[in-house]
Amino acid sequence: MIYLDNPATSMKKPAVVYSAMYANTINCSVNAGRGGHWASIKGAEGISAAQDELAGLFNIRTPERLAFTQNATYALNMAIGGILRRGDHVVMTSMEHNSVLRPVHRICSYTLVEANLRGEINPADIERAIRKNTRLVITTHASNVCGTIMPVYEIGRICKKYNIPYLVDAAQTAGIIPIDVEKMNISCLAFSGHKGLMGPLGTGGLYVREDVRLTPVIVGGTGTESMNKNQPEDMPDMLHSGTLNTPAIMALSEAVRYIKRVGIEKIEEKERRLAESLYERLANIDGVSVYGLHKGNRNGTVAFNIRDLPSQEVSEMLSRDYKIATRGGYHCSYISHQTLGTEETGAVRVGFGWFSTESDANTLVLCVNKIAKNTK
Amino acid sequence: MSNILVVVGAITSASRLAKRLTKNGDRNVYVISTPAMLGGGGCSYSVRASLASEQFIRNNPDGINIKGIYIEEQKGKERYYRDIS
DSSP states (O other): OEEOBTTTOOSSOOHHHHHHHHHHHHHOOOOTTSSSSHHHHHHHHHHHHHHHHHHHHHTOSOGGGEEEESSHHHHHHHHHHHHOOTTOEEEEETTOOHHHHHHHHHHSEEEEEOOOTTSOOOHHHHHHHOOTTEEEEEEESBOTTTOBBOOHHHHHHHHHHHTOOEEEEOTTTTTTSOOOTTTTTOSEEEEESSSTTOOOTTOEEEEEOTTOOOOOSSOOOOSSOTTOSSOOOSTTGGGOOSOOOHHHHHHHHHHHHHHHHHOHHHHHHHHHHHHHHHHHHHHTSTTEEEESOSSSSBOSEEEEEETTOOHHHHHHHHHHHHOEEOEEEOTTOHHHHHHHTOTTTOEEEEEOOTTOOHHHHHHHHHHHHHHHHHTO | OEEEEEEEESHHHHHHHHHHHHHTTOSOOEEEEOOGGGSGGGOSEEEEEOGGGHHHHHHOTTOOOOOEEEEEEEETTEEEEEEOO
16 A cells, blocks of 8 residues: 555654654643643643754744644634734735635635746735735645745745734645744744654644734633633643643654654655656656646645546545555645646645655556556 | 742743753752742642752743742741742
């Protein structure tokens, strides 16, 4: 069986993540920050250590500004719902995921800055879209459909110039591409723990810079200030209502340590190399169309179609007949497909991960070739 | 016996401060629920450490949100707190 749906989640994790998940589920299934007993404190040590690891990875100066969530969607909703009000305006791109588009659409007006057919954004277009009431700029770091990486450095500079907070959706890049919240001028960073970071499902997080005023979307028990009817204002408690998944967060911590040991540049290079090679080989198959960038500013995700076959059908054939897991359809981002010109068929998405191999890519190419020949 | 008590709030802050103090050589570091008399109805966290760590705590290299610093003195079973914030 070949798994190539890493943009959805990294099915294969480093061995240390499995063992940490197992050990911590047995020894540390505790509610961190509920009471002063040894179990609560032990859980807090694990959470705090995970904050430190992620802060190191993203160059976050104050680890306390990082709160854990169950995934990037929750993190994005916390940021978007916490910052925006009716009457505000948002600048974002035509490559955003529904986890950005839907919460924004529900609250206020927005401008979708159009990417080109390769999914690339011109930062000047972001600047041109800014209005007097622009309250937030949001971009994905990399497209979850075709892998094109956004010019976050340049966009961060623009946001700094206009003093507008910049929210980056790093669901597809955390753990894969170096992220530096300081150099990129990122005000809020939303990330998945279970994709490129190779942590357990049910993990993610949100970094909120000190100067961002955010009203918590979820309020409730935080283990602190119990007499206060209002939510505590200190991070991370402000965003830590309810019980945290302590064993999973501790396992995520191990995943981050693993990534640091391997070297994120190595991960980036491998996944990009696999994607660039696949792109080229698929493009040379008669009847196959490939989308996004061939080389350059891209991660390990490639999107393609075979003639006018519905993409879900191709994906189903790959799974049923060849045991290759890919995802067909619109990938929770119809606007991306409108941008790439695939709104009629969607596309088959292939996403390499750290544990993907050349052999996986070779097998996929052979199978796509077969399907393309059989459907001539 | 006298200690220093640092009231912080979030348990992760307390845990982080405790770790830093231990790394700094203080062997008398404990995370505890903030004593009720110091406010918060017991619903915050504090770090008990040696008096010698006072300057390190005030330097606060990690930018931890410190809500109060106290000298803690124990006489018999009773503990008394003097605010030195």
